[in-house]
Amino acid sequence: MTIADMVRILNARVLLGEEKLDTPVHTACCSDLMSDVLAFVDEKTVLITGLTNPHVIRTSEMLDLKCLVFVRGKVPNDEILEAAAEQGLVVITTKATAFSACGILYAEGLRGVPVPLEWNAEDE
Amino acid sequence: MDALIVNTYPVTARDYTSAGHASADIKRRLKQLGVGGDVLRRVAVASYEVELNLVIHSDGGRLELQVFPDRVQLTSSDVGPGIPDLALAMREGWSTANDEARSLGFGAGMGLPNMKRNADDFDIQSEVGKGTTITMGFRLQ
Ligand SMILES: Nc1ncnc2c1ncn2[C@@H]1O[C@H](COP(=O)(O)OP(=O)(O)OP(=O)(O)O)[C@@H](O)[C@H]1O
Ligand SMILES: [Mg+2]
Numbered sequence: 001m002t003i004a005d006m007v008r009i010l011n012a013r014v015l016l017g018e019e020k021l022d023t024p025v026h027t028a029c030c031s032d033l034m035s036d037v038l039a040f041v042d043e044k045t046v047l048i049t050g051l052t053n054p055h056v057i058r059t060s061e062m063l064d065l066k067c068l069v070f071v072r073g074k075v076p077n078d079e080i081l082e083a084a085a086e087q088g089l090v091v092i093t094t095k096a097t098a099f100s101a102c103g104i105l106y107a108e109g110l111r112g113v114p115v116p117l118e119w120n121a122e123d124e
Numbered sequence: 125m126d127a128l129i130v131n132t133y134p135v136t137a138r139d140y141t142s143a144g145h146a147s148a149d150i151k152r153r154l155k156q157l158g159v160g161g162d163v164l165r166r167v168a169v170a171s172y173e174v175e176l177n178l179v180i181h182s183d184g185g186r187l188e189l190q191v192f193p194d195r196v197q198l199t200s201s202d203v204g205p206g207i208p209d210l211a212l213a214m215r216e217g218w219s220t221a222n223d224e225a226r227s228l229g230f231g232a233g234m235g236l237p238n239m240k241r242n243a244d245d246f247d248i249q250s251e252v253g254k255g256t257t258i259t260m261g262f263r264l265q
Contacts, residue, residue, distance in 0.1 A: 035234035038169045039241075051229045058144035062151065062168040
């Protein structure tokens with residue numbers, strides 16, 4: 001899947017990075033908790049989030065993420081978009097809720113970051 | 125061995141606007157030195173987590189970057205309040221973050237475990253009333 005495919009599937013608007021829509025997308029992560037993102041994600045992952053503050057951009061910078069998807073039609077303010085532009089991020093926004101956006105993308109073949117489902121001793 | 129680069133970043137408590145700037149600078153500098161890929165990402169993640177903890181939880185402190193020919197070292201030190209139960213603090217999901225920090229996307233209780241996972245060496249010392257010092261080492265291949 002490419003970012004262009006995501007835009008089509010989610011009927012999204014492209015806020016930044018129109019020229020990079022052919023970038024391939026490998027996995028996705030959906031969270032409003034930045035440490036969760038920092039725990040599981042690599043640079044080929046798309047971040048789906050409802051949080052539109054500067055820390056989302058800074059977290060993306062730390063991980064070299066390529067694409068951010070804001071849900072429920074959220075659009076971050078200009079200052080945040082400028083910071084995202086400086087990093088060369090593709091930023092899109094969809095009317096879908098976080099749950100639906102994930103479900104739609106999953107149905108089309110996009111997968112989460114693989115994590116083992118087994119419980120281990122540390123969990124007890 | 126003397127460090128090639130030493131840089132110190134003061135970090136102000138509750139300054140959410142500037143939070144993350146030190147880590148962004150650390151990442152840029154290491155990149156300029158030719159550090160890349162997996163190590164760069166691990167340093168960046170650990171640095172961001174430790175910097176945000178200084179902002180969210182400490183009474184103020186500093187982050188120090190040291191670059192040696194074969195490793196990168198990050199040291200975070202603060203002036204309090206210290207951590208009463210380190211084992212609890214290191215547990216995934218444990219957090220005392222306030223509502224303001226939570227509204228910004230922090231408080232998953234994942235920061236310290238993330239640091240430990242990403243660093244090749246991780247050490248944390250804390251004394252209530254005195255402060256917390258975290259040292260993290262990253263091997264350069
Ligand atoms: N420098 C510090 N000074 C005092 N307490 C700290 C410090 N760093 C961490 N803590 C304590 O340890 C707990 C766990 O920290 P950790 O970074 O793992 O999670 P968090 O900061 O609460 O949430 P997250 O990092 O997921 O946003 C914190 O909630 C806080 O109680
Ligand atoms: Mg933290």
